[in-house]
Amino acid sequence: MGTEVPHALWVSLVGATVVLAALIKTLFARMGIPALAGYLLLGFLLRLADLRWGLLTEPVRYAFAFLADMGVVALLFEVGLKSHxxxxxxxxxxxxxxxxxxxxxxxxxxxxxxxxxxxxxxxxxxxxxxxxxxxxxxxxxxxxxxxxxxxxxxxx
Structure with a gap:
C-alpha cells in the first residue's frame, strides 16, 4: 500500500514532463526558437528540482531514458522514411x-x-x-x- 503514492508521483512527473515538452515545442515554434533549446532548459530545470527535492529516483530516470531512446528511434525512422x-x-x-x-x-x-x-x-x-x-x-x-x-x- 505504501508504494502506491510514490509510483503515482513518478508517473505524474514523467507525464507532466511529456506534456511540458509538447507545450515547449509549440511555444518555441511560435517564437521562432528551436524546440531543442526548450528541451535543454526543461532538463536543466528538472535537474535543479532533483537537487532540491530528490525527484529523479531510479524508476523515474529509467522512464526518461526509455522515452529518450524511443524518441531517437522514432525520429531516425521518420528521417529514414522521408530521405532521398x-x-x-x-x-x-x-x-x-x-x-x-x-x-x-x-x-x-x-x-x-x-x-x-x-x-x-x-x-x-x-x-x-x-x-x-x-x-x-x-x-x-x-x-x-x-x-x-x-x-x-x-x-x-
Whole structure:
C-alpha cells in the first residue's frame, strides 16, 4: 500500500514532463526558437528540482531514458522514411568537410581543456577529447527533423 503514492508521483512527473515538452515545442515554434533549446532548459530545470527535492529516483530516470531512446528511434525512422538517398549523397562531400572540422575542433578543445585547463593526465585527457568528438544523436536528429520539410533531399 505504501508504494502506491510514490509510483503515482513518478508517473505524474514523467507525464507532466511529456506534456511540458509538447507545450515547449509549440511555444518555441511560435517564437521562432528551436524546440531543442526548450528541451535543454526543461532538463536543466528538472535537474535543479532533483537537487532540491530528490525527484529523479531510479524508476523515474529509467522512464526518461526509455522515452529518450524511443524518441531517437522514432525520429531516425521518420528521417529514414522521408530521405532521398541520391539527393543526400550529392551533399556528402560538403557535409564530410564540415564533419571533419567539427570532429577535429571538438577533439582539440576537449584535449586542451582537460590537459591544460583541468590538469588531467594524458589518458583521461584523451578520453575527454574522444568523448567530445562524438556527436549527440539527439541533436543531429533534431536538425534532421527540422530539415524534413526543406528541398535539401527530403520529402515535403
Amino acid at each position: 538517398p541520391a539527393a543526400l549523397a550529392q551533399k556528402l562531400p560538403r557535409a564530410s568537410f564540415i564533419w571533419l572540422g567539427d570532429i577535429t575542433l571538438s577533439a582539440l578543445f576537449g584535449y586542451a581543456g582537460a590537459y591544460y585547463g583541468l590538469r588531467l593526465p594524458l589518458i583521461p585527457s584523451l578520453v575527454v577529447a574522444t568523448a567530445l568528438t562524438a556527436t549527440s544523436v539527439g541533436v543531429s536528429v533534431a536538425a534532421w527533423q527540422q530539415a524534413i520539410n526543406s528541398p535539401n533531399g527530403l520529402d515535403n
